[in-house]
Amino acid sequence: xxxxxxxxxxxxxxxxxxxxxxxxxxxxxxxxxxxxxxxxxxxxxxxxxxxxxxxxxxxxxxxxxxxxxxxxxxxxxxxxxxxxxxxxxxxxxxxxxxxxxxxxxxxxxxxxxxxxxxxxxxxxxxxxxxxxxxxxxxxxxxxxxxxxxxxxxxxxxxxxxxxxxxxxxxxxxxxxxxxxxxxxxxxxxxxxxxxxxxxxxxxxxxxxxxxxxxxxxxxxxxxxxxxxxxxxxxxxxxxxxxxxxxxxxxxxxxxxxxxxxxxxxxxxxxxxxxxxxxxxxxxxxxxxxxxxxxxxxxxxxxxxxxxxxxxxxxxxxxxxxxxxxxxxxxxxxxxxxxxxxxxxxxxxxx
Amino acid sequence: xxxxxxxxxxxxxxxxxxxxxxxxxxxxxxxxxxxxxxxxxxxxxxxxxxxxxxxxxxxxxxxxxxxxxxxxxxxxxxxxxxxxxxxxxxxxxxxxxxxxxxxxxxxxxxxxxxxxxxxxxxxxxxxxxxxxxxxxxxxxxxxxxxxxxxxxxxxxxxxxxxxxxxxxxxxxxxxxxxxxxxxxxxxxxxxxxxxxxxxxxxxxxxxxxxxxxxxxxxxxxxxxxxxxxxxxxxxxxxxxxxxxxxxxxxxxxxxxxxxxxxxxxxxxxxxxxxxxxxxxxxxxxxxxxxxxxxxxxxxxxxxxxxxxxxxxxxxxxxxxxxxxxxxxxxxxxxxxxxxxxxxxxxxxxx
DNA sequence: AGGCAAGATGACACCGGTTTCCAAAACAGG
DNA sequence: CCTGTTTTGGAAACCGGTGTCATCTTGCCT
Numbered sequence: 001x002x003x004x005x006x007x008x009x010x011x012x013x014x015x016x017x018x019x020x021x022x023x024x025x026x027x028x029x030x031x032x033x034x035x036x037x038x039x040x041x042x043x044x045x046x047x048x049x050x051x052x053x054x055x056x057x058x059x060x061x062x063x064x065x066x067x068x069x070x071x072x073x074x075x076x077x078x079x080x081x082x083x084x085x086x087x088x089x090x091x092x093x094x095x096x097x098x099x100x101x102x103x104x105x106x107x108x109x110x111x112x113x114x115x116x117x118x119x120x121x122x123x124x125x126x127x128x129x130x131x132x133x134x135x136x137x138x139x140x141x142x143x144x145x146x147x148x149x150x151x152x153x154x155x156x157x158x159x160x161x162x163x164x165x166x167x168x169x170x171x172x173x174x175x176x177x178x179x180x181x182x183x184x185x186x187x188x189x190x191x192x193x194x195x196x197x198x199x200x201x202x203x204x205x206x207x208x209x210x211x212x213x214x215x216x217x218x219x220x221x222x223x224x225x226x227x228x229x230x231x232x233x234x235x236x237x238x239x240x241x242x243x244x245x246x247x248x249x250x251x252x253x254x255x256x257x258x259x260x261x262x263x264x265x266x267x268x269x270x271x272x273x274x275x276x277x278x279x280x281x282x283x284x285x286x287x288x289x290x291x292x293x294x295x296x297x298x299x300x301x302x303x304x305x306x307x308x309x310x311x312x313x314x315x316x317x318x319x320x321x322x323x324x325x326x327x328x329x330x331x332x333x334x335x336x337x338x339x340x341x342x343x344x345x346x347x348x349x350x
Numbered sequence: 351x352x353x354x355x356x357x358x359x360x361x362x363x364x365x366x367x368x369x370x371x372x373x374x375x376x377x378x379x380x381x382x383x384x385x386x387x388x389x390x391x392x393x394x395x396x397x398x399x400x401x402x403x404x405x406x407x408x409x410x411x412x413x414x415x416x417x418x419x420x421x422x423x424x425x426x427x428x429x430x431x432x433x434x435x436x437x438x439x440x441x442x443x444x445x446x447x448x449x450x451x452x453x454x455x456x457x458x459x460x461x462x463x464x465x466x467x468x469x470x471x472x473x474x475x476x477x478x479x480x481x482x483x484x485x486x487x488x489x490x491x492x493x494x495x496x497x498x499x500x501x502x503x504x505x506x507x508x509x510x511x512x513x514x515x516x517x518x519x520x521x522x523x524x525x526x527x528x529x530x531x532x533x534x535x536x537x538x539x540x541x542x543x544x545x546x547x548x549x550x551x552x553x554x555x556x557x558x559x560x561x562x563x564x565x566x567x568x569x570x571x572x573x574x575x576x577x578x579x580x581x582x583x584x585x586x587x588x589x590x591x592x593x594x595x596x597x598x599x600x601x602x603x604x605x606x607x608x609x610x611x612x613x614x615x616x617x618x619x620x621x622x623x624x625x626x627x628x629x630x631x632x633x634x635x636x637x638x639x640x641x642x643x644x645x646x647x648x649x650x651x652x653x654x655x656x657x658x659x660x661x662x663x664x665x666x667x668x669x670x671x672x673x674x675x676x677x678x679x680x681x682x683x684x685x686x687x688x689x690x691x692x693x694x695x696x697x698x699x700x
Numbered sequence: 701a702g703g704c705a706a707g708a709t710g711a712c713a714c715c716g717g718t719t720t721c722c723a724a725a726a727c728a729g730g
Numbered sequence: 731c732c733t734g735t736t737t738t739g740g741a742a743a744c745c746g747g748t749g750t751c752a753t754c755t756t757g758c759c760t
Contacts, residue, residue: 018480020746031710036748046708066481067420068746071715076417078460088645092438095461108482110428110458111445130368131416132458240649269649276651295438299590299619300650301626370716381740386718394737418716421745 019060028056039064066106076133077106079322080158082125082149083140084116086238087266089294090311094140094163097315107135107323116143122152129156136160136322138315142207144168159325161318165212171333172325175318177309179209179291180216182337183261186289186307187220189339190259193347195287199232199250199257201243201267210238213263213291232257236267243270251278251286258348259287265297265306272300272344283346293340303342310335369410378406389414416456426483427456429672430508432475432499433490434466436588437616439644440661444490444513447665457485457673466493472502479506486510486672488665492557494518509675511668515562521683522675525668527659529559529641530566532687533611536639536657537570539689540609543697545637549582549600549607551593551617560588563613563641582607586617593620601628601636608698609637615647615656622650622694633696643690653692660685 021039025032030053037045038053056062070076079098085091098109112128114121129137129152136159143149144162150169153160162169166176190198200217203210221228231253236242243266250260251274262268268290272282280286282302290297293308314335321330371389375382380403387395388403406412420426429448435441448459462478464471479487479502486509493499494512500519503510512519516526540548550567553560571578581603586592593616600607601624612618618640622632630636632652640647643658664685671680 022746032747033710033712033749034708037709040748044707044709049708063477063481065421065746067417067424067426067483068715069748070417071415071421071717072746072748074417074715078458088438088442091442096463099461099463106481108428108460108462108478110460111449112458113446113449127413128458131413131456133417240645266649273649273651295590296646296649299616299623299646301623372716382717383719383741384739387738390718396738399738415716418745419718421747422716422718424745 019062021062021064024053024056024060024062027060028053064106070133074133075135075157077108078110078132078134079107079319080129080132080134080137081109081111081140082114082137082143083112084114084143085140087292087294090292091140093311094138094315097312097317098138098319100312100316101319102323105323110134114143116146122148125149126152126156129153129158134158138318138322139163141165141209145208159322161321163314163318165208166334168208172321172330174333175314175321175335176333177314177335177337179212179307179309179337180219182307182309182339183213183216183291184220184223186261186305186339187217188223189305189341190261190287190289190345191220191224191226193287193345195259195348196226197229197232197255197257197259198226199253199260200234201246201250201260201262201271202233202235203263204235204237210263217261236263236270238264238266240266240270240273243267244274245270247271247274251275251280256280257286259289259345261289263291265290265292265294265304268304268306268344269296269300272304283344285349287345287348289339289345297340298342302344305342305345306340307337308340309337369412371412371414374403374406374410374412377410378403420483424483425485427458428460428482428484429457429669430479430482430484430487431459431461431490432464432487432493433462434464434493435490437642437644440642441490443661444488444665447662447667448488448669450662450666451669452673455673460484464493466496472498475499476502476506479503479508484508488668488672489513491515491559495558509672511671513664513668515558516684518558522671522680524683525664525671525685526683527664527685527687529562529657529659529687530569532657532659532689533563533566533641534570534573536611536641536655536689537567538573539655539691540611540637540639540695541570541574541576543637543695545609545698546576547579547582547605547607547609548576549603549610550584551596551600551610551612551621552583552585553613554585554587560613567611586613586620588614588616590616590620590623593617594624595620597621597624601625601630606630607636609639609695611639611641613641615640615642615644615654618654618656618694619646619650622654633694635699637695637698639689639695647690648692652694655692655695656690657687658690659687 021032021035024035035053038050066077083091137153139162141164144164150160161173163175165179168174202214234246234249236246250257262271268288275282275286282288290304290306293306297304297306317332324330371382371385374385385403388400416427433441487503489512491514494514500510511523513525515529518524552564584596584599586596600610612621618638625632625636640654640656643656647654647656667682674680
C-alpha cells in the first residue's frame with residue numbers, strides 16, 4: 001500500500017500533494033499533451049485513449065490548475081461584473097443569477113463597482129481587465145449604456161454582455177426586458193379601472209431605461225385615448241427623495257391626479273410619503289404603481305403594485321452568453337416583465 | 351504577410367505587447383532575479399540597483415503578470431467573500447468596504463454566496479478555495495459563526511477574517527460591532543421616555559447576533575428596573591413575514607406593549623404592517639425600534655428609529671486585516687454602533 | 701499494392717514569473 | 731596578503747498547463 005489518498009484527515013505524513021497533469025500522463029502512459037486534449041475535450045482524439053485517461057483522472061481526483069491554464073491561455077477564468085447601480089437588491093439578484101450559471105464550472109465571479117463620473121473610469125477598468133485577464137464581463141445598467149466602455153472590452157479581447165433595454169447591442173451581447181410593453185400594460189390596468197388623470201414620474205434623462213418607460217407611458221395613455229397633461233408629468237433621479245419631491249409637485253396639481261405611475265419603486269415610496277403627509281389616502285384617493293418589484297414594494301403600506309422583471313434569470317442568461325455563446329440557451333435576449341397587482345391601486349373615487 | 355495580428359487599430363506599428371520582467375531586466379542590464387527582488391521589495395538589494403530598475407519599470411509601464419505570479423507562488427491575488435446573508439444592502443455594503451481597501455492594489459474581490467444548509471457546503475468551499483487559490487476569505491454572518499468552515503480555511507492556508515459579534519475569534523481574525531451595548535442604549539431611550547411595557551422580537555436561535563441583541567435587551571430592561579414579561583417576548587427569523595406574525599402575537603397581549611424593539615428592520619416593518627392593520631397608530635400608540643438601518647428603515651412610514659452599525663468601515667478594516675495583517679490599521683476589531691432617532695418612537699400615551 | 705489524406709499522438713518550446721544553487725565581488729579580520 | 735564571511739547577480743530549474751509542428755498510424759482510393 002504505497003499510496004493512500006484520503007483527502008480528509010491527512011493525519012499521516014503524506015503531504016497530500018495534488019496530482020498534476022504530469023502524474024496523469026505518466027500513470028496513463030500518454031503524453032501531457034494528450035491529457036491536455038482530454039481536459040479540453042479536443043475532438044481529434046481516440047475514443048479508447050480518452051476513456052483510459054479519463055479513468056485515471058477520476059481515480060486520481062485530478063483537477064487542472066487554473067492558474068497554470070490562465071498563464072498559458074493568457075486568459076483567466078473570471079467573469080467580471082461591472083456596475084454602477086445604486087439598487088442593492090438588483091445587483092445582488094444579478095450576482096445570484098450569474099452564480100447559478102457558473103456553479104459547477106471553473107469560473108468565478110469578481111465584482112467591480114465603479115463610479116460612472118470618475119475621469120479615470122476607462123483607465124481603471126482597462127487596468128482591471130488586463131491585470132486580472134478577465135474572461136468576460138457583464139455590464140449592468142446604467143453603465144451598460146456606455147459605448148466607450150463596451151469598445152474597450154472588445155479591444156481587450158474580453159467577451160462582453162450588456163444588460164439593459166433593447167437596441168443597446170446585438171442579440172449575442174445583450175439581455176433586455178421589455179420595459180415599454182410592461183409599462184403600457186400597467187397604464188392599461190389603471191385606465192381600465194377608470195382613471196383618467198394619471199401622473200407620471202420619469203427617471204433621469206439620459207438613461208435608456210427611463211426613456212423606455214416614458215415611451216411606454218405615453219403609448220399607454222394614447223391607447224386609452226387620453227391626452228398627456230404636462231402638469232402631471234415630472235422627473236426624478238430614481239432615489240427616494242426625488243420621488244418625495246416629485247410627489248409634492250404632482251399632488252399640488254389641480255385637479256389632482258387619481259393615479260401615478262412611478263418609474264421605479266423607490267420614487268414610488270417617496271411619493272407615498274408625500275401623499276401620507278398630506279393625508280391623502282392610498283389607494284382610495286390615489287393609486288400608485290411602481291417599477292422593479294424590489295423588497296420595499298411589498299413591505300411598505302399599502303403594498304405597492306409594481307412591474308417585476310426577471311433579474312435573476314436574465315443575469316443567468318447573460319452569464320451563459322459569456323461562457324457558452326454558441327449554446328441554444330444563449331439565443332434568448334428579451335425577457336418578459338409582468339405586473340404584480342397589490343393594494344396600492346383601486347378605482348378612482350366617484 | 352503570413353501573420354497579421356492587429357487586434358484593434360493600435361494606430362502605430364508598435365505591437366503594444368506588454369513588457370515582461372525580461373524586458374525590464376534586459377534594458378536595465380540586470381537579471382530577472384534582481385527585477386523580481388525589486389518587485390517584491392526584497393531588503394537585501396543595493397540601493398543604486400533598486401533605483402535603476404525602478405526607473406526602467408516606470409518608464410516601460412511594466413506591470414507584473416498576476417497569473418504568472420499566482421502560478422509560481424501557488425497563491426492567487428483574490429479575496430473571497432463567502433456569505434449566506436439575505437440582506438442585500440448589507441452584502442453590498444461589505445463589498446463596497448472591501449473594494450475601498452483593495453482599490454489600487456493588485457487584489458480583486460470574488461463573491462461566493464452559499465447555502466448554509468447544503469450538505470455539500472464544506473466540500474464546495476474547499477473546492478472553490480483550492481481551485482481559485484484564494485489569498486484570503488472574509489466570512490459574513492451568519493455563516494461566519496461556522497467554526498468548521500473557519501478550520502477549513504486555515505487548513506488550506508487561506509487567511510481568514512470573520513465578521514460578526516465579538517468572541518467569535520481572536521482580534522486578528524475578527525471585526526465586530528458592539529450590538530449588545532447598542533441595544534441597551536436603544537432600550538434606555540425607550541425607558542427614558544416613560545415606556546414600561548416594552549415588547550421584544552428576537553432573531554432566530556443559534557445566531558450569535560440574535561443572542562447578543564437579546565442580552566442587550568434584557569440588560570436594558572434591568573438597568574431601568576423593569577422585569578421582563580414573557581408575554582412580551584417573541585421570536586422571528588429576521589424576515590418581514592415573521593415580523594408580521596410576531597406583531598400579531600405581541601399586539602394580542604393585554605395590556606398591549608407601548609413599545610417594541612425588533613432585532614432587525616425587516617421584522618420591524620412587518621410589525622408595523624400588523625399594527626396598521628389593527629388601526630394602531632405608530633408612534634402615538636406604539637413605538638418601534640429596529641436594527642441595521644437598512645434602506646427600508648428610512649423609507650417606510652413612519653421612518654423607523656433603528657440601530658446603525660458601520661458596515662462599510664468594518665468591511666474595509668476586515669479586508670485590511672487580510673492583506674496587511676501587520677499594519678497598525680489592522681489592530682481595531684471592535685466598531686461602535688449608534689442609534690438613529692426617527693419618527694417611529696414617541697412617549698407612551700398618558 | 702502503392703499512394704495519399706486524414707487522424708491520432710508525442711516532443712519540445714513557451715506563458716511570465718519565483719526559487720535554488722552557486723559563483724563573483726566586496727569587505728572584514730588576522 | 732591571505733582567508734573567511736557577507737552581499738549581489740546569474741544560470742537554470744520550476745510552477746502546471748497550452749501551442750506548434752513533426753511523426754506515426756490508419757483507412758480509403760485507384
